[in-house]
Amino acid sequence: MLYSFNNFPILNLFGPKGTGKSQMAMSLSCLFGQQQTPFNIHNGTKPGLAEHVQQFINAFAWIDEYKNNIEYDKIETLKSIYDAIGRNRLNFEKGKKKETTQVNSAVILSGQEMPTADVALFSRMIFLQFHKSEYSQQEKTDYDLLKVMEKEGLSHLTSSLIAHRKYFEENFYSTFTAVFSDMSSELEHSGIEDRILKSFCTILAAFKTIHDKLSIPIDYDDLRAIAIKAITDQNSQITKSNEISMFWETIEALFDENILIDKWHFKVDSCTELNLKSGKIILDPPVNVLKLKFGTIYKAYATHSKRSGQSVLPSTTLKYYLEINPAFLGVERATRFSIKEFSTEEGKVVEKNQITTAYTFNYEKLNINLVRIPSKENTINEITSSTGLPSKPNKQDQLPF
Numbered sequence: 304m305l306y307s308f309n310n311f312p313i314l315n316l317f318g319p320k321g322t323g324k325s326q327m328a329m330s331l332s333c334l335f336g337q338q339q340t341p342f343n344i345h346n347g348t349k350p351g352l353a354e355h356v357q358q359f360i361n362a363f364a365w366i367d368e369y370k371n372n373i374e375y376d377k378i379e380t381l382k383s384i385y386d387a388i389g390r391n392r393l394n395f396e397k398g399k400k401k402e403t404t405q406v407n408s409a410v411i412l413s414g415q416e417m418p419t420a421d422v423a424l425f426s427r428m429i430f431l432q433f434h435k436s437e438y439s440q441q442e443k444t445d446y447d448l449l450k451v452m453e454k455e456g457l458s459h460l461t462s463s464l465i466a467h468r469k470y471f472e473e474n475f476y477s478t479f480t481a482v483f484s485d486m487s488s489e490l491e492h493s494g495i496e497d498r499i500l501k502s503f504c505t506i507l508a509a510f511k512t513i514h515d516k517l518s519i520p521i522d523y524d525d526l527r528a529i530a531i532k533a534i535t536d537q538n539s540q541i542t543k544s545n546e547i548s549m550f551w552e553t554i555e556a557l558f559d560e561n562i563l564i565d566k567w568h569f570k571v572d573s574c575t576e577l578n579l580k581s582g583k584i585i586l587d588p589p590v591n592v593l594k595l596k597f598g599t600i601y602k603a604y605a606t607h608s609k610r611s612g613q614s615v616l617p618s619t620t621l622k623y624y625l626e627i628n629p630a631f632l633g634v635e636r637a638t639r640f641s642i643k644e645f646s647t648e649e650g651k652v653v654e655k656n657q658i659t660t661a662y663t664f665n666y667e668k669l670n671i672n673l674v675r676i677p678s679k680e681n682t683i684n685e686i687t688s689s690t691g692l693p694s695k696p697n698k699q700d701q702l703p704f
């Protein structure tokens with residue numbers, strides 16, 4: 304059976320500072336000639352990113368300093384690299400002709416943040432974690448030796464691989480089939496995303512195809528064990544990210560069903576400052592901030608999720624993930640929430656207030672919708688409630704306020 308590989312995963316190097324990510328990318332770049340200078344995705348422009356990727360053919364382009372708060376467009380560009388699609392642009396020299404930049408190369412993306420801003424990006428990556436920052440004397444000597452070799456380039460290693468190209472072409476696909484079937488049964492009950500499994504199997508199969516021809520001090524079974532651990536790790540990160548997005552989706556759904564009430568359970572305000580537990584912060588220019596009552600919201604989320612058979616994140620886990628979300632601003636000490644309710648005792652609508660702590664987020668960065676645009680019906684509703692008629696939460700079909 305012949306597989307066609309239309310996609311090319313991005314190699315992601317993730318870990319704290321000083322764990323050797325950049326050095327590895329540099330060494331790898333020497334396999335294709337001169338050592339590369341990375342593109343800094345945090346400071347660089349969007350067209351610059353596409354240009355950088357386009358510069359390389361049959362090698363790899365290295366992008367460094369990935370952070371989850373990079374612009375949405377850059378994340379989209381990274382995602383499309385997986386499908387070997389570049390970025391649309393207008394060529395002014397050719398009379399504004401629309402062009403798409405090319406992707407003819409693999410991409411290495413390194414950084415200190417796990418790329419989970421968009422699960423669809425994360426699943427397009429081969430996720431490698433770096434944690435080692437101390438080296439033995441032998442390791443240091445080996446490292447220095449490698450760096451000296453790199454000065455002359457490492458393309459002699461690449462050409463020793465290219466020598467087996469024909470053999471590789473003839474044997475890779477059948478090896479891939481065997482490796483994929485072995486790994487699929489090994490990880491059968493682990494709910495692994497197909498895309499991740501395929502990405503790792505491609506590497507395993509490439510190694511298995513060629514390692515007899517080379518002298519490499521690692522054998523297939525070692526690499527297979529490393530791959531199983533890496534696949535399982537990456538997949539569990541994806542499951543967690545999915546659960547977090549389920550949390551936000553549930554919040555949106557509960558708002559649509561009027562179970563969560565604007566201004567009472569949460570609110571979105573344009574803020575110029577926040578009095579956080581960690582201290583006061585100034586927001587200049589003002590930011591649309593989502594403030595939510597964590598306790599009440601958590602209860603509603605847990606009840607809803609249980610009822611609909613979804614898994615429920617424990618409150619501490621959810622708190623942890625919300626706090627590391629790039630949109631998270633902090634916990635506000637005293638936020639005022641209010642609701643207008645019909646009081647049977649007083650026979651009229653009264654306003655109830657509560658001042659409590661709130662989790663605050665940069666609303667624009669969350670990419671969710673918890674704001675309703677006032678419409679005519681809304682205004683009518685407002686008038687009705689101010690005349691003293693009961694203002695029970697609306698059920699579907701009616702616009703709430």
Ligand SMILES: Nc1ncnc2c1ncn2[C@@H]1O[C@H](COP(=O)(O)OP(=O)(O)O)[C@@H](O)[C@H]1O
Pocket residue numbers: 318319320321322323324325326327433438442443446
């Ligand atoms: N494989 C290695 N063996 C020995 N020393 C290493 C290795 N990788 C990195 N180092 C040492 O660690 C330092 C930091 O590595 P670097 O790649 O700049 O880290 P990062 O990009 O993760 O912040 C290097 O300058 C080097 O001295």
Ligand SMILES: [Mg+2]
Pocket residue numbers: 324325326
């Ligand atoms: Mg670095």
